[in-house]
Amino acid sequence: MPGDSLVRLRVALTVFFALDGFIFAGWVVRIPAIKEQTGASAGTLGLALLGVSAGAVVTMVFTGRLCRRYSSHLVTVVCAVLLSLSVALPPLTHSALALGAVLLVFGAAYGGINVAFNSAAVDLVTALRRPIMPSFHAAFSLGGMTGAGLGALVAGSLSPTQHLFGLTVIGLLVTAFAGRALLRIEPPRPPEPVADAGKDGRRPLDSRNRRLVVVFGLIALCTAFGEGAMADWGALHLEQDLDASMGLAAVGYSCFALAMTIGRLSGTTLLERLGRTRTVVAGGTVASAGMLLGSFAPTVWAALIGYAITGLGLANLFPVAVERAGTLAGPSGVALASTFGYSGMLLGPPAIGFIAEWFSLTAALTSVAILAGVAALIGFLTRHATAAATPTGRPVTVEAPNESCRSE
Template sequence: MPSAWSPLRLALTAFFTADGFVFAGWVVRVPAIKEQVHASPGALGLALLCISAGAVATMAVVGRLCVRHGTRPVTVASALLLSLVVALPAHAHSVATLGAALLLFGAGYGALNVAMNSAAVEVGAALRRPIMPTFHAAYSLGGLCGAGLGGLLASRLTPAWHLGLIALVGLAVTATAGTVLLRSPAPGRPQPQDAQGARPAAPRGGDRGRRVGLLVVLLGLTALCTSYGEGALADWATLHLTDDLHTGAGLAAAGYAAYAFAMTTGRLTGTWLSMRLGPTRVMAGGGLLACAGMLTAALAPSVPLVLGGFVLVGLGLANTFPLAIARAGTLAGPQGVATASTLGYGGMLIGPPVIGFLANAFGLPLALTTVAALAAVAAAIAVSTDRRPAAHPGS
């Protein structure tokens, strides 16, 4: 069994941090790149849809690659791809070329998230602790640093220089942490468990397989509803502040940073909360809190209230996604992570284009209220999933 903070866990934490840092670096330059390619909200939404397409197209394939070749080599290869392609959107000069660049960016992002989440499930199973929220806290911390740096550099560097520096950071982390990750002893893959976290005494063939498959899909839908909000805030929070509340680029970046800081704080306490309250209460309560926060952020007329709403959304959404993905991986291994991640990250990546289309038709504030609606749906699904019978009645 690995120690609580083994080199393997630290290296994997570095990949989660780098993933959030790279993604946030892209996020805070969306307004500048939107102007660079002269995109309307609807056209930008269509370009952002290419991130979804690239990610969803790779996730199922990466799940199979993790089963065949192991989660850690696939994690390193995926991080290398993401680091290489993050600079491409800054060199686009039309919506079409931006979409092509974001297709590759989405492929790298989707591949890395399936691979590193699968590796994290293996480490958590070896430690026998619900540590997935701490990995996602590292992702959020990376997002916070990326957003904070982006706010400082927004008026000083062009998007090309900024995203080029982000790419170099990603490559450095991949080389350093990847070496440790590949050389560390394997912790072993988790044994399948039932819906309540107990290991089944004996499989029941197709019946148990169908129940596990249904639970994985439900967990994926829970993740989808919450990650829809994560994706929407990632690409539209800054635009909501600049276009609807007429703030500057630096303050707009601070709005996303406030959200990222709140999510990081929530995830740092996620293991403690889930061990004391239970995952279902954490997920359901978080969904309701995010619902209230998003309604405030979308409809409030003042910047302080909007920033406060973003903080509540970050706290509310913090742990639902990692807890759902962790349970899917415990139930069905890398393929379970891939299935739930395809749905979950699909929500994160379809959120921005859907918000864009709705903003074109109804305005951005009203479009953002859909985040609140889906957060409430996530809470309901979490409760209903907890009430489902275990995969094996005698467990």
């Protein structure tokens, strides 16, 4: 039954979103140990870590084409295998140069799977005609929290090699089960493709559509900028400017991440009640207010409340932006919006650092509030154009499983 296929598809995709967050967080918590192992300085480690970013951004550019040709389901499974295998490589390196090289592979897998499963999720959102995209990103957040927590627990007893090899085993086992289910289900397709549509039933990414996708990409960039900035600088602000202890300062990002996860878990209900445009406008406004409170709060506890409000506000902006881009232009739209978003996450930490050096960290963090406000403004100003351009129609269908997983 088509309904059963949609349920199985949703479960399989949720597993892959969670697996991606789990593996990536597991790698992140072992970065200090890998730094010590390679003997890298802070500067050379930073250059090596750019391998993840470079590999992801470069791969995102052409993953959309691979999804169109081979189906987003197949690309998701292949990238999950590559991600699971490549996470075991960093502890085998003994120089910053070698570390950077293997992180290119890891980043390529990470970028590829993000475009692929987001493209598949967009197809499912269209099929169900429900805004469930935030639930997938909530799974990613939960997977990341689980991976980070597990990494903290085993850091004292397992070496980085043992820990990350364990992630490889887990990743391959999960991929074997979830991937088998995913490959049995054809991606949903619209029953009546729009005129001049491509093979995926969507209009080609012409200049007008590209401009609209860029709009969604800018919203993703503004959101991801805040996520990257909070991850790298939120705790330091509490410790340096508000005299928080190291332990209490570490709670700062946890408040932000937990609030973002809660926001995404409730995102479908919010979108159904407010709609996408109002959700973006309200989310950006709330995040802006929260970050201003977090930046200028006179006490640690007030700043923590500000961090949590910021997480709630930002929670659904990225999922909505990616879903709208994908609905409009298919995998190519997802790829373009994801590239913008990931670039924002990369720009956030260094931009905050430069601004803090020129002025202060308190002033630098207000850039997160400014960009969240920009995202809200973009959403408001383009509400009519994006609503008119987004394809609509009856629910799409799911074809019966067959031996080929290729989109025709």
